[in-house]
Amino acid sequence: MTESKPIVVFANFLSDLAVDLNEGQILTQWAQQAPRKAWLLRPGDVLVTPVPLSGEFLRYVYGLTRVPPESVTVVAVPPAGAVPLARAVREAGLVEHVRALAGDRGAALLPTALDASAIAFARDVGLTVHPYPTIEAAEAALKMTMLLNTKTGFREAAEQLGMRLPPGRVCPRPQAEGVARALLREYERVVVKPDRSAGGHGMSFVSRDDIRGGAALPLDTVGGPDGMWVVEECLDVAESVSIQMEVTTSGTHALFSGAMRTAHGSFTGYTSPLPPSYAHVADELEQWGTALGRHLADHGYAGPFGLDALVDVDGVAHASESNVRRTATTTPHTMVTRLTAGSANTQPAWSVSKGWTRDPMHFEGALARLHASRLAFDPERAEGVVLYADAPSDGRSWRYAVIARSAGDVEEQEAALAEVFAFEGG
Incomplete structure (x- = not known):
């Protein structure tokens, strides 16, 4: 993201880009992850979120990112059901408030998902859509963005671009x-x-x-x-992997790759970089991602996207889907990069995951356990555990990130965290 002008971070998890809006329950569940967007904030920025963020969590984020609390604004939008965030902002009468916060500073909207409602909201408030130079440019990318977030659209494009697919x-x-x-x-x-x-x-x-x-x-x-x-x-899968790419004016670039943690096909976590046993697929993933990025760029798209693949028991990768949006790993990766910048930990290994405590905890209690066990992220060493998504509503289902110097160190810290937090099954 550019630091030359402010960003309105628009956490529109309730979007028809990835899932039909009639799947309201799962969209509302995903929206609970909106607090992680606080890690993107820089002085002058605004966060528009469908769920409130606790004061304890915000102080924690600002402390690690060294952002003066008075220099940013968080706008929590009251619940409005399974409707796009832009509609919820309008129904809550907050459009003028967001417009006033954005001011005349040339601010840009940074949506989680580039959809029609986000573009219309940006136009209403007088913003561009990051990273597009104009609203019209963002609109021109919408058709391909919507298409490549479908399984059929991806499969057709992947076949044209020469990717290996499951039959x-x-x-x-x-x-x-x-x-x-x-x-x-x-x-x-x-x-x-x-x-x-x-x-x-x-x-x-x-x-x-x-x-x-x-x-x-x-x-x-x-x-x-x-x-x-x-x-x-249904392949006999040894590992689910992905590569995250970005389309910019200078071309398509690989950001990071890693292995996905899944349960019954559902995403539950991520580790980066790829384990050594699957490093051989990295080049092919990047080739496929670069080809897909060129295809997206030819149709006006700019910004991040992910390409997922399945590695079978013979070690052969098969492309499975594309996620042309900010994914569940995009913001954590930005957080990791930001927290380790300027440190000796120049190529950090990291993971994001979720664990269930046997008993509920408040955010401050969870953080106290991390500090007492010396697992809390240490800015000096640029290593440790980060509670990157605020306290869960049930007090038990904690999302966390582990940042370390090696994959082995990540595993050790995760095992220690499971013991300290008394995770079920830990």
Whole structure:
């Protein structure tokens, strides 16, 4: 992000870019991660968030980022249901407040998701959309952005760009069961994916055993009866990996890569860099990402995007989807880069994950445990545990990041944290 003009960080997790808005429950759940956007704030910036941030968490963030609290503003938007954040701001009567905060300083909107409502809001408030030079440029990128956040749009583009894909077919939702049954004659298991979903939401895994005796397939109902779906062979996966890229005026650049932690196909965490046993796929991931970045740039897109892949038990990578937006790892990576800048920890290893404590804790109590155990992030060493997403509403499901000098050190600190916080299963 540019430091020459202020940014209005727009945490629009409630967006139709990644998931249909009728999936209100999962969108509301994802919106609980909005506090992590505080790590992006610099003097003069504004954060517009769908959930409030605690004073303890903000003091913690400002202390580590050395941002004067009085130099930034956090605007918490009252709940308005499963509607885009821009609509919630309007319904709360906060548009003029945001406009006044942005002022006439040439501020730009930094949305989590580039969608039509965010662009319309930027126009209403008199902002550009970061990193686009004009509102019109952002609008021109919207069609491709929406398309490449669908499973079918990605699959078509990936085939054109020469990426290796799991065998599969695209079909309308009413045909998904028939296509799945046909593919199960060739493969032991298949995965059925709704066109617009993220984080594994809505995917169904089906085996030949599921259709014995003529039983109906247990397919998810995400997205309703219409729209396109993808049915693919369910590979024997050894690791889920991703590379995060950025399209700029000077080209497409790799930012970082790593391994995803998943449970039943759903994203639960991330470690970077790639483990040595999967480092051999890094070059291919970057080649695919660079090709996709050129394709996006040709259609007007600028900014970050992620490319996910599955590495099978033979060590072969298969592209699985693209996330043309700020992903669950984009802001944590920015945080890690920021907290280690100027330190001896020039190439930090890091992870983000989630653990459940047996008993609820407040933010200050959790932070006190980190300090007492010497696990808390130490700015001098540029290592340690960061509570990067505020206290969870249940007091138990804590999101955290670990920053260290090596992957082995990350593992050691995570194990120690599991003991100190008494994580379930830890």
